[in-house]
Amino acid sequence: MAEDFKGIVDRYGRPIAKAALKVEQAAPTGSGVRRHDALHPAAGLTPGRLGGILRASIDNDPESYLALAEDMEERDPHYAGVLGVRKRQVSGLDITVEAAGEDAASVEHADLVREVIERDGFEDELFDIQDAVGKGFSCTEIVWDTSAGQWRPKRLAWRDPRWFVFDQIDGETPLLRDAGQNVPLNPYQWIYHSAKVKSGLPIRGGIARAVAWTFLFKSFTIKDWAIFCEAYGQPLRLGKYDAGASEKDKQILLEAVSNIGVDYAAIVPASMAVEFIKADISGSHGLYKERADWLDQQTSKVVLGQTATTDAIAGGHAVGKTHDGVREDIEKADARQLAASLNRDLARPLVDLNHGPQKKYPRILIGRPEQIDITALVNNVAKLVPLGLKVGMSTMRDRIGIPDPADDEELLGAPKEPPPVDPPAGPVPARPKPGETEQTVHSTAGTSTRDAIERAAADMLADWMPLVSPIAAGLGDEIAIASSVEDVKALLAKRFEGLNVDALTEMLARSAFAARLAGEADETL
Numbered sequence: 001m002a003e004d005f006k007g008i009v010d011r012y013g014r015p016i017a018k019a020a021l022k023v024e025q026a027a028p029t030g031s032g033v034r035r036h037d038a039l040h041p042a043a044g045l046t047p048g049r050l051g052g053i054l055r056a057s058i059d060n061d062p063e064s065y066l067a068l069a070e071d072m073e074e075r076d077p078h079y080a081g082v083l084g085v086r087k088r089q090v091s092g093l094d095i096t097v098e099a100a101g102e103d104a105a106s107v108e109h110a111d112l113v114r115e116v117i118e119r120d121g122f123e124d125e126l127f128d129i130q131d132a133v134g135k136g137f138s139c140t141e142i143v144w145d146t147s148a149g150q151w152r153p154k155r156l157a158w159r160d161p162r163w164f165v166f167d168q169i170d171g172e173t174p175l176l177r178d179a180g181q182n183v184p185l186n187p188y189q190w191i192y193h194s195a196k197v198k199s200g201l202p203i204r205g206g207i208a209r210a211v212a213w214t215f216l217f218k219s220f221t222i223k224d225w226a227i228f229c230e231a232y233g234q235p236l237r238l239g240k241y242d243a244g245a246s247e248k249d250k251q252i253l254l255e256a257v258s259n260i261g262v263d264y265a266a267i268v269p270a271s272m273a274v275e276f277i278k279a280d281i282s283g284s285h286g287l288y289k290e291r292a293d294w295l296d297q298q299t300s301k302v303v304l305g306q307t308a309t310t311d312a313i314a315g316g317h318a319v320g321k322t323h324d325g326v327r328e329d330i331e332k333a334d335a336r337q338l339a340a341s342l343n344r345d346l347a348r349p350l351v352d353l354n355h356g357p358q359k360k361y362p363r364i365l366i367g368r369p370e371q372i373d374i375t376a377l378v379n380n381v382a383k384l385v386p387l388g389l390k391v392g393m394s395t396m397r398d399r400i401g402i403p404d405p406a407d408d409e410e411l412l413g414a415p416k417e418p419p420p421v422d423p424p425a426g427p428v429p430a431r432p433k434p435g436e437t438e439q440t441v442h443s444t445a446g447t448s449t450r451d452a453i454e455r456a457a458a459d460m461l462a463d464w465m466p467l468v469s470p471i472a473a474g475l476g477d478e479i480a481i482a483s484s485v486e487d488v489k490a491l492l493a494k495r496f497e498g499l500n501v502d503a504l505t506e507m508l509a510r511s512a513f514a515a516r517l518a519g520e521a522d523e524t525l
Contacts, residue, residue, distance in 0.1 A: 008352050010187035011344060012173075016352075020186050021144050021151075026159045026176055033177045034163050039064065042071035042219075050216055054209065060168050062203050066161045069135045069208035072215050078296045079211055082303040083134055089327075090334045091126035093366050097347075100360035102392040107404065109351045110362040110394075116153055116350060117364065128158035129338065132195035135161050136206030139174055140191040142346070144353075151353035153346075156191065171201045188349035193341040195334070210302050218295040225288035240273045305330050335366040342366075374400050 008016045028034050041053060041064050050068075057065035073080045095117050099110035116122070125140070132138040138161065145154035165182055167173035174192055175182035185192065194202045239253040300307045304327055342364045351361055377399060381391055397404060405411060475495065482488045 008188075008357055012187070014184075014187045016187050021189055021353075022146065024141060024143060024157070025186050025189055026139075026141050026163060033179075034160070036160065039067035039162075040071055041068045042075055042215075045216055045219065047216065050212060054212070057203050058201070060165055062165065063162045065203075065209075066135055068212065069206065072208060072211065073134065076215055076218065076299075079215065079299050079303070082300050083207065086303055086330070086334070087127055087130040087133055089331055090338060090366070091123050091130055093331075093335055094369055096365045096398065098363045098365055098398065099394050100358070100362055102394055105355070106360070106362070107394055109355060109358065111404070112354060113347050113350060113362050113364065116346070119153075121155070125156040125158075126338065129156070129191060129193050129341070130195075130334070131158065131161070132193045132206070133197065133334065134206050134208045136197075136204065136209070137161065137164075137174065137192070137194045137202040139164055139176075139185070140193070142189050142191065142349070144189075151350065153350070166201070166203060171203075174202075188353065191341060191345040193338065196337055207303055211299050214295045214298050214302075218292055221288055221291045221295070225292070228288065332367065339364050339366045369401075 010016070026034060028036060041049070045068075053064045053068055056062070073083065097110045097113045097117065100106040129138050129140050139159050141157045141159055143154045143157055145152045163177050164174050165177060167175060172194075174185060174190075176185055195205060197205050197207055199205075239257040241249060241253050245253075297307045306327060343361070347364055348361050351358055381389070381396065385391060394404070475491075478491055479488055482491060
């Protein structure tokens with residue numbers, strides 16, 4: 001473990017304070033600003049109030065805006081659904097660690113980072129870090145554990161974004177609200193993630209800012225829709241009484257009609273009647289649903305970049321497949337930004353605190369695995385390495401998805417080839433013929449293993465080459481420059497004109513005759 005922190009500074013050039021890292025800087029308190037009290041600015045929200053909340057967030061008072069962003073996720077099921085899909089889609093992607101080099105130290109540093117990201121609950125911690133997608137930024141405190149003599153994250157604690165403001169000069173440096181003061185975040189103790197949904201200041205970069213207006217208008221639409229359904233969606237209960245009914249009779253009838261709507265039971269005198277008139281709604285009652293659906297579609301466009309996979313529209317499946325490409329672009333951008341924040345605020349501090357400052361650090365990569373043809377990759381490497389191509393073993397393991405073996409793990413290896421067997425000295429003994437013993441055969445076996453047929457074939461080849469050599473000489477070059485099959489046929493015909501057919505025929509006849517005699521005589525020598 002790197003006990004000496006001299007020379008270690010964060011990205012702002014601030015030195016590391018060892019003692020400060022062992023204490024939670026932003027733990028919740030019962031008093032002060034770091035309380036989990038509930039603010040609900042969405043209640044009674046009007047266009048004027050919303051405009052004021054958004055302006056105040058730019059003027060370094062973002063608390064109401066951040067509370068509104070939380071309210072929106074709780075009150076609008078559609079916004080909560082699509083935002084959750086976007087955050088879970090990235091936090092659930094494959095995470096790999098790429099070593100800075102092939103040396104032992106680089107591999108050890110990469111293994112250290114892998115150990116941390118493979119902890120149980122790390123995926124949920126990434127989901128919390130992705131809170132920046134909605135609100136524009138997130139601050140996650142690293143709670144360090146040094147009990148085993150090493151620096152390891154015990155957990156990554158999500159902190160309420162309402163506890164933070166930004167530096168008034170640059171508008172980008174996060175500060176912690178603490179007892180009426182705004183203090184800098186301790187170096188190597190925070191993962192600060194700014195989601196670049198749009199260019200601009202972090203407080204203006206979240207999706208919640210754009211969705212706030214659709215949320216406001218949709219809340220008006222849903223409220224009007226509810227009033228309309230309450231007033232016109234129920235059947236009318238009409239009570240009738242005779243002209244001579246007393247006031248007491250009228251009161252009894254009114255109570256009976258009222259109770260029918262609550263208790264679904266009532267009694268009236270025989271002289272009275274209760275009639276139910278069906279609520280046939282006419283007019284523009286469908287406007288409420290159409291407006292709410294249209295506002296949901298705008299929210300889907302902002303969050304996911306499309307509507308086909310979330311909203312029921314014409315063209316369903318085909319349009320959805322087309323729009324999946326847009327979602328893939330957003331996914332890649334979110335994954336790239338998240339990996340950059342983790343490399344800066346998690347991987348580097350982890351290596352520095354345990355091994356000291358390095359020139360190069362391992363890199364965390366987040367994304368879907370590339371479709372790699374493993375067979376082609378291995379074959380190409382096997383062919384190119386003997387030609388001088390240098391390929392790192394760690395790189396190859398990462399590409400084909402095989403982890404580094406443990407020190408005490410049994411390793412696979414190429415099968416050992418059996419030692420070559422020397423051929424037996426002398427001729428191969430022949431089989432005994434009928435009527436002969438094995439001893440007789442051995443006594444007559446010579447030093448040659450070729451029989452008469454093999455010797456005849458060798459003699460024939462020796463005589464054959466002088467006959468065909470004049471024909472084959474230069475034939476390949478002439479065929480190479482031929483322009484058509486007909487040219488090749490003419491070329492071969494011309495070559496065969498010079499072949500001595502009589503000599504070839506005589507040679508074949510002699511060879512056949514010699515082979516026949518050898519066969520009749522059972523000649524083996």
